[in-house]
Amino acid sequence: MTKDQEFEGLRPLLFSIAYRMLGSVSEAEDAVQDTWLRYAETTTEPKSVKAFLSTTITRISIDVLRSARVRREAYTGTWFPEPLLEDPYQDPERSAELADSVSVAALVLLERLSPLERAVFVLREVFAFGYPQVAEAVERSESAVRQLAVRARRHMDAGRPRFEASREEQEELAARFFAALREGEVEGLRKLLAADVQMVGDGGGKAPALSRVLTGPDSVSKMLGAGFSWVFHIDITCEPQEINGQPGAIFRDRDGKVLNVVILDVADGGIQAVRAISNPDKLRHLGEVADAWALDREVKQLRRDAAHSQKPVEQP
Incomplete structure (x- = not known):
């Protein structure tokens, strides 16, 4: 399988990670493109292409989010994410988490988290990445990642409605x-x-x-x-x-x-x-x-x- 084919197979996952990190379709698409450029330039084959690309797009998204937060603090009026008509990534085993995490209410709650908390929550709670991989992606120890995950879950749970509708x-x-x-x-x-x-x-x-x-x-x-x-x-x-x-x-x-x-x-x-x-x-x-x-x-x-x-x- 060529690099192009491997990347295209993982594109839906990468976009979905970036969109939940950034709340912006355009910024998520740019992050996916930057991830492809970095992957295309690598001269050694990573042990896991999925892990390499997920780590790369997470780090890119963290950098983008840090600068975006400054702009959003000066935003005129209320800030909402860019509307998304269809999430390209589907996983039957994670369907509930994926659907909940892409809602406007959830994305607004995610804005309250620090970039690292947001990255940990998205990778761990939404996409069920293991703690070792999350730790590598955010460049923190596993113990630190577990603490970040606890704080992020606490913030998210506090803002959710008590009774959801079918x-x-x-x-x-x-x-x-x-x-x-x-x-x-x-x-x-x-x-x-x-x-x-x-x-x-x-x-x-x-x-x-x-x-x-x-x-x-x-x-x-x-x-x-x-x-x-x-x-x-x-x-x-x-x-x-x-x-x-x-x-x-x-x-x-x-x-x-x-x-x-x-x-x-x-x-x-x-x-x-x-x-x-x-x-x-x-x-x-x-x-x-x-x-x-x-x-x-x-x-x-x-x-x-x-x-x-x-x-x-x-x-x-």
């Missing part, structure tokens, strides 16, 4: 949510939302987004009903789609360009969070991106025209 329940609630959203049914939306639901937007200062976190079913349902009822008047389409292993949808303009994505956290029998990503830099891998500012102006003009038409006519 796939059937998630799909059913999501279908009802997006149907009510299209119709602008505020009461229908409110009934689907958990008591402590949050709605959060990530525009990165480059697209319209919520300036604050909305909390509670009343506030969230009113915002959704009022905002999206007007959006659909300008031929925005809603495509239900699994995103990061969660129910969600891609919104497109009348020309089919990507406007934003909405991802739902479903647990404990209700929708716990509505997350909207509209930063164009995080959407380009999904296709051509719409001009969100122009669409926002169009919606505002439509609302002004509607309000003006409803004003009573003054008698002469």
